[in-house]
Amino acid sequence: MNGGPLLEVKDLVSGYAGSRVLDGISLTVNAGDAVAILGRNGAGKTTLLETIMGMVSASGGHVRVNGKDVTAKAPNVVSRAGVGIVPQGRRVFAPLTVEENLEIALRKRSGDWSIERVYDLMPRLRERRTNLGSQLSGGEQQMLAIGRALLGSPRLMLLDEPSDGLAPTVVEQVGQIIVDLASSGMAILIVEQDLRLAFAVSEDIAIMRKGEIVHRSSVADFRRDERLAQNLLGVG
Ligand SMILES: Nc1ncnc2c1ncn2[C@@H]1O[C@H](COP(=O)(O)OP(=O)(O)OP(=O)(O)O)[C@@H](O)[C@H]1O
Numbered sequence: 001m002n003g004g005p006l007l008e009v010k011d012l013v014s015g016y017a018g019s020r021v022l023d024g025i026s027l028t029v030n031a032g033d034a035v036a037i038l039g040r041n042g043a044g045k046t047t048l049l050e051t052i053m054g055m056v057s058a059s060g061g062h063v064r065v066n067g068k069d070v071t072a073k074a075p076n077v078v079s080r081a082g083v084g085i086v087p088q089g090r091r092v093f094a095p096l097t098v099e100e101n102l103e104i105a106l107r108k109r110s111g112d113w114s115i116e117r118v119y120d121l122m123p124r125l126r127e128r129r130t131n132l133g134s135q136l137s138g139g140e141q142q143m144l145a146i147g148r149a150l151l152g153s154p155r156l157m158l159l160d161e162p163s164d165g166l167a168p169t170v171v172e173q174v175g176q177i178i179v180d181l182a183s184s185g186m187a188i189l190i191v192e193q194d195l196r197l198a199f200a201v202s203e204d205i206a207i208m209r210k211g212e213i214v215h216r217s218s219v220a221d222f223r224r225d226e227r228l229a230q231n232l233l234g235v236g
């Protein structure tokens with residue numbers, strides 16, 4: 001512990017060949033905090049998570065994890081610094097079983113999490129351990145993606161639209177898993193379009209528009225002012 005924030009993003013700039021997407025993002029997440037990132041399609045939410053994780057290379061600014069500079073470092077370096085990611089679209093390996101997907105994530109890692117602990121958190125995965133990724137429901141795939149990220153024993157979990165494509169009852173189940181992780185002390189940075197899930201999981205929100213953070217407040221303050229959701233997200 002260094003006494004500072006667990007995640008410190010400062011003036012972060014990144015994008016893709018020829019197009020700048022993140023236009024100077026600054027954001028901190030303290031140990032144990034849960035922060036939701038909201039914003040319309042194309043605002044740069046996925047690019048932000050992927051730049052933190054080193055999947056997209058930063059061209060300016062800094063990313064520090066627990067005081068360690070991981071700016072533009074490879075994803076495995078960021079993972080070892082204590083960050084896990086559950087990517088948009090889940091990306092489980094379809095031709096491999098649940099257990100094989102988890103074994104790959106566990107390779108060369110030693111930490112607080114084991115495959116048995118993942119199964120204890122999500123017993124559904126234990127029941128499906130010999131099923132192929134391609135045979136799983138959307139909710140089961142999401143649980144597998146969460147399990148895979150947990151095996152890196154992260155202190156901060158990045159989640160990119162975990163509710164996407166799931167039925168409401170399944171969104172609730174996945175939401176409960178995230179709430180359980182947050183209450184165990186894991187820091188959470190979650191991108192969500194489903195406001196109910198975002199509000200259930202987090203205490204704070206950041207709203208992105210065109211590669212910038214245009215609003216930051218507690219969930220409670222945000223919900224008190226209905227015009228904010230209308231103006232910033234076009235909903236409500
Ligand atoms: N691999 C890529 N190559 C080129 N441009 C990309 C790539 N990925 C995203 N972009 C562009 O970057 C911008 C931000 O995209 P990003 O996926 O970060 O947005 P988002 O807020 O996550 O959107 P959504 O809510 O639809 O997931 C968009 O204009 C998008 O077209």
Ligand SMILES: [Mg+2]
Nearest residue numbers: 045046047088
């Ligand atoms: Mg996205």
